[in-house]
Amino acid sequence: MPLFEELGRETTPMGEISLRRRWHPGLEVELHEVRLDEEFLMSSLFTVAEEELAHLGLAAAEGDALDVVVGGLGLGCTAAAALQDARVGSLTVVDALGAVIDWHRDGLLPLSAALTDDARCRLVEGDVFALVADGVLGPETPWPCDAFLLDVDHTPRNVLHPSHAPFYEADGLARMAGLLRPGGVFALWSDDPPDEAFLATLDEVLPGPEAHVVAFPNPATGGESANTVYVARRPPG
Template identity: 65%
Template sequence: MSPRFEEIDWRETPMGAISLRRRRDPALDIDVYEIKLNDEYLMSSLFTVAEIELARLGLAALRGTDLDVVVGGLGLGYTAAAVLEDPRVRTLTVVEALGEVIDWHRRELLPLASRLTLDPRSHLVQGDFFAMVNDADGFDPRTPGRRFHAILVDIDHTPRHVLHPSHAAFYTTDGLRRLAAHLHPEGVFALWSDDPPDEELDATLAEVFDSAQSHLVRFRNHLHGGEAANTVYVASRRP
């Protein structure tokens, strides 16, 4: 049996102190992996339903095969791994600001790490996703200016509770228009949020995309009992 608690890694980064922890949950009899940035929990393997739904709902809005996908935010890897489960996906580019998080996956310190690092379709890129949105070169340093069929983002807690003030401009009409420029004409943008559906963001998405829908994703809260919910926004363009 594994120990009840282990701090697997702790490092100082430009965004603050980041740590990867593993603890044993005796009630569920499972190991729980958690990422903290300073005193904030960024992600827990207890709550991954909405992260997986981000991939499923985003890709469900696409037709065709040979899909090229970007995931903004690596975290514990659940969204990226769910993307790779879709056989239509040709390539996956995962953009992560913190090299420490990419290193955890390459060292296989996380349960899903090998799914991402060993799949030839997958490419992990260290970079500032939001800066890349504003750069015509885009998300793949190997192919500047490359466009994608889907861009799926799980970085900030919500569009109003961002990890850094510079991220806020992304959630405006101008910011989302810059993102849309990196999509194919029929491309899809999907976004995870910890808050209920936001009418203002729905309206902003409708200004930029031809269709937009917010999905309330419900799941069991193992810590407090009962039910919890996140939101996944899916917006698409028409050819």
């Protein structure tokens, strides 16, 4: 097995994105990593919080045959975890970078088959923030939905592109909430500890949001790391 192999690279409006596979001799594991320019976006070494985004979000959802939207495909961890819930009737995964979708369609990642072979799942190239802002309802769009799981930016304040920032303000969140069915759930991954100011803004739109701290072992440091998953629900009726 090669110690390092680049599986894909493409120039995008947000920078140069690349997928690589490497062997970590110290941990004796094969890793898949995505970088945007020189910045790490994700690693298969740390997937607990991305999976918990699906688990916590869908735990708050009610009903069967749920229509779920995932913003951000990445390594596919959130989408694959969502598909493990038998109540999910349809899953639309929106990613702005066509290269990421192509990696999965070409079977380059461990979870690719779990997504592409599941008839409930469709991968859509597009800007999920623009989809929210447009708020178009119809057969060609994912709205309305029962759960919207978002993992694109590092945090509500540390965004990958300036155009994403308005989403995390009250007006942007209100547009998003209008695309949830009554009782629908919004869940958000963040790399930072709970942000009380963001929670207060979210509470203006979807009362009673919760911030779940998701801790997980960090084999790279021998210690523990943590992310945050925000969960909010549109009142039923």
